[in-house]
Amino acid sequence: MRRYCRDQDEGRGGALDLWSDFSDGGEIRTKIVWLAAYCEIVKRVRPLSRLILLSAGLAAASSLTPVLAEDAIVVTAERREQALSEAPLSISVLPSEELRLIDADHIAEALSRVPGVSLNRGSGAEHLTAIRSPVLTGGAGAGSFLFLENGVPIRSAGFANINGLFDAHYELADRIEVIRGPSGALYGANAIHGVVNVIAPAPSEDFSVFGEVFGDTQDRYKFKGSVSGRQGANGFYAGASATTEAGYREDAGLDQQKLTLRHVYDDGGVSIDTIFSFDNLEQETAGYIFGQAALNDKRIRKTNDFPQAFRDAKSARLQSTISFDAGEATRVQITPYARWNDMDFLQHFLPSNSLEENGHWSVGVQSAVYHDAGSLSLIAGIDAEYTDGFLSEFQSAPRIFSFTQGQHYDYDVKAVNASGFVQAEYALSPRTTATAGVRVDGTIYDYNNKTDNGIVGRFLRLPDQTDKFVTASPKFSLRHELSDEASVYVSYARGARPPQTTDLYRLQINQTGDQARPETIDSVELGVRAGLGEQVDLELAGFFMDKNNFFFRDADGFNVADGKTRHVGVEANVRIALHETLMLSSAVTYAKHTYRFDRNPDDTPGVVSENISFGDDVDTAPRVMANTRLLWRPVERVSAEAEWVSMGSYFTDAANDHKYGGHNLLNLRAEAALTEELAAFVTVRNVTDELYAERADYAFGNDRYFPGETRTFGFGLRYRH
Template sequence: MLLRTCRTIVLFTVAVTAFAGGVGHAALAQSSAESLDVVVVTGARAETSRHENTLAISVLTAEDITLLGAQHISEALNRLPGVNLNRGNGAEHLTAIRSPVLTGSQGAGSFLYLEDGVPLRAAGFANINGLFEAADGLAGRIEVVRGPGSAVYGSNALHGLVNVLTPNPSEAGRSIQLEAGTLGRVGMRGSLAGQTGLGAGWLGVSLRHEDGWRDEASLDRRVLQARLDGQQGRTNWSLRLSGMDLEQETATFVQGFKAYEDEVASRRNADPEAFRNAYALRAALHLERPLTETLSAQAVLFARSNDMQFRMHFLPSEALETSGHDSVGLQSALVWTTEDSVVRLGFDADLTQGELREFQSRPTLGPFVQGLHYDYEVDARTYALFVMAKHQLSPRLRLDAGLRWENTRYQYENNAPDGAVGRYLRLPDRSDQFDTLAPHAGWVFAVNDQASVFGRVARGVRAPQTAELYRLQPGQSVQGIKPETLDSLETGLRLRPAPNARLELTGYMMRKDNVILRDADGLTVTDARTRHHGVELEGGWDVTDTLGLEGAVSWAIHEYDFEGGAPNSSESIQKGARIDTAPEWMSNLRLNWRPSQKFHAQLEWVYMGEYFADAGNTARYDGHDLINLRLGAKVTDAFHLSLRIRNILDARYAERADFAFGEYRYFPGESRSVAISADISF
């Protein structure tokens, strides 16, 4: 394990040393040293220069997404510093951004998933696997903010946020991609863009099927998107529509110490009846209109509908959960712009009706009783006011500050008999209300044209999830559940030592209070605390005209800052203990070779460090190394072939390791797989 860590440090140290040397070479067609001066939109719901931003933002461009050809969004996001998505089965995942891999309501509520700046789900109804509802394969760009979001974003922008942006119709082309691979994978992606009678339009479709790496674990995922941009008088408008449909047979954990090393055992599915079916529909109308030379108005009117059914295979009950919600909402802002300042004053609203039902058909197993567990509805209302300001104090110093107040109100109605049934507590009808306040302030100082330093203090917040409030166990109460807060301090350095090299180094410290989590007994723990600190390095270097190196390295420590949890098991939590599923070291390094404009190759090394698999720090996973290869050939100007080989060395590894109920359990990683795709432009 020490050897693997040393290899990671040595390789990136070589790259950093080369950056500092400033060796001059021409940039590649897809340069590893992509400019830091890229435009991003996530920080303030408006275009800003990345190198002038106080947020730590990473970007995956359309070229990155196309080259990668990801089978799962984890392949894309895990290339970024501080990001670790543990892939489950099919489209499922657990997310970590400057955090451990979080589960349950923690995993659902700690990250904000957006499409063009609009949340994929209402904040109190978040989905732990929420990114499978995003149209990542069709995206024009994906932006990831590490750490708390700015004042324009509210609940769930706690540890970070992911913004999946639709392609600009004026820049998108017409193409179709066909793909086939091992493990029964086939896919099609199409893009059609052009001028219509109403404006510039774009239509995208993505279809994917896989038989599954494991027995009876097939996946079908269908995504359709459309965008139409136009102008009416002085008002610019953009209508954006998205639909996603998922049908998935789910494979469960494999049991036993290092069971993932046995390929035959890894392929077995102990619960072939487990499944997840879901759909999501979204519509958003983006409006922008100048009012005066310095004042403009912006608004987004949106609607969403989500529905999901899945078998809770990770619990002895294997209950069937049915849930969904429908929303309408508004994002709005007045923007005042002068020569050296931008002030943004906004109001947001989200009105949602949601429901959840849980039913166990299996015979009673101890406290897991047969029959109806929960059946409730929640009307949710969220209002928010925010102000943000950026000011160029001097030619070299830019200041940034903001404040967001948010009020969340839940009206809960129980459709089942009140009271306790087995391990399930069904509360009587009630209403709950939460207020949160999220400030931030930051600065960027340009040392010279090649270097800048930045810093930021911020608070991330989230109101409790509806599931945290209304899916309790006997003896628990809503009264102890408060909004979570995360206070963050970070500083960083952005370097452009030569035209062919870039580097961003960021360090952070965070403290999280009022943490809501489930212990090993399934009980909700409130008023918990955690600490987090780490260093992230991201960079690229064009070594020669044809050879480039890029990648990211992350080091982090995540610790419990309280004592509690299940007292009579190995999951008893001690203050200062490491949080489980939180590797100290992670890295992703890529070597790009482009000998001509007609051929490119990318060799990728993915390193995952060791981590504890339980809260008591008694069990651990040793980590792993993976090697991936991607080749592409431009046969003609309109025809492109790609070959992707994942896990070339056929390593036996775990996507996720866990220790629960007295034994190890794993989501085993896939064996070596091959995929071939053909892209046709017209």
């Protein structure tokens, strides 16, 4: 590596020559990009270090801590606070300071810093998610990830939203926690591939006021504000944000408003933490563009063939966590909650362009009893929820192919979910801890069809029925402290979820209602956390996961109910203090996601494409992803960051006949204090003006893309008192 860097420094090409030699090799090309970037960093750091030393000499003290101490990082994987170093699973935390620096226009910008995680931005606030998985769509995309706000699911199990994170108030979040892989006993349905928990700010000790305004060259304007404080045993927080944008594409504007209210009462023995959240989204939606030529044309990529498309969504959530001591070593926590949401959108991604209306309201309670006695720690609880939901789909356009004009679906579903869990942690020695837990979820769906039964075009409407499912999610782990700075853990976990209601009742021809079964995934993981001196903080994880009863939609829009996939990969998250003012951070993932079954279209009436072979890559599953940042803080209230986001190539169809070449993006951010209370910040996203795709796909005989935004300059002011 040093030789290639030396050759490049002396003008002999080095890594850049290797790039040209392998310009057609996707994976090799990605590795060469890494090598070239490494060389560039080394070359830049040498002269920069002299300037840094001078800056450090002028500054009385640096505000950059060389390495984040894990004991100081608090996570809530057990529904209570614990040190990250004690969690025997892969969990990442994006703290408030980092979220403020990112000032994300979309939550995908923040989560790209987590290894193993990728969000494909759609139009406006829309997104598709991948956590140790390919990017999943349909019921799989909605049901494979558990999205929480302050520990409570944003949507009811079985009624999840594939774009579920646009409801969360990440714009003002105190932190975002991400659990990668099956989460274990304390979280239930939908926690198949991972959990995202967006946590609201707690009331401040003293009265505080915060405000922010921002605008950029995409005609995007953002406003945020909050007030917070305490009086005796009572604390309060009120925060609101609003975003309005014209849209990078034609007829693709967005308006969104969010509100979070929080009240905390704590007299030392009893605490009551109440949070109310509201979200209103109104957006015009741009559809796919078609063909590589359109993606690479600066004018055509901004066009929108679906100007009539839209998405309107509203949601409200209320929760109150009551905690009290029930003995010297026992604490009880009870969280009743209620939620409501309603959404209308045009399905521009289907030939029908049908209108879908869906929503649900639900009430529920989470409970947990914590007993910590010496070497043994026990957690047990019961969760219960009642949901009343609906879905309607109507096509006003004339019939196209098997998409018939008129009503496709119109049904209600009432659901009851009840779960019990227990987890035990025992210290086998001062440095070794074993954990075992299991969760059992029971689900009952009561389905009521409000239109005619039978087949209409490609759509199958079932008669009224009741379905019951029981799933179990065990987890076992062993954690050993190698030293005060290093630990290793190994774990086995099973994730399980009942089918989404759309998997069961939004059926198509050649299917019956009993085909969708509970999806399960078995995961084995080995992880290491280590601090190498005061300069390096390292996290490594390797995982092997097998998934059964994978329910997904193929390239012809037909449902596949019995898929099997395998997911094998390694993840690294490293932070290196190059100097007391300079931090290098990188999240790198290499993973292979493959089909473990065969499917021949000739054996499936009505299906004309999408041949799936055992061992093929799952589509939209890049093997290499990376996010690398260089953060410079020469003085306490000045910071600058360069971020490199690398997305490897991936197949866009299950037959592995079509491919997207991947992309590399460079983003710059900087912030400086103007006064004690006022700061200015600037952002430059996609510095090199890369013509890339946020999402690439092949379906209905076409290469399809959601184009990413070109170079964008932004400026904002931030007030804090």
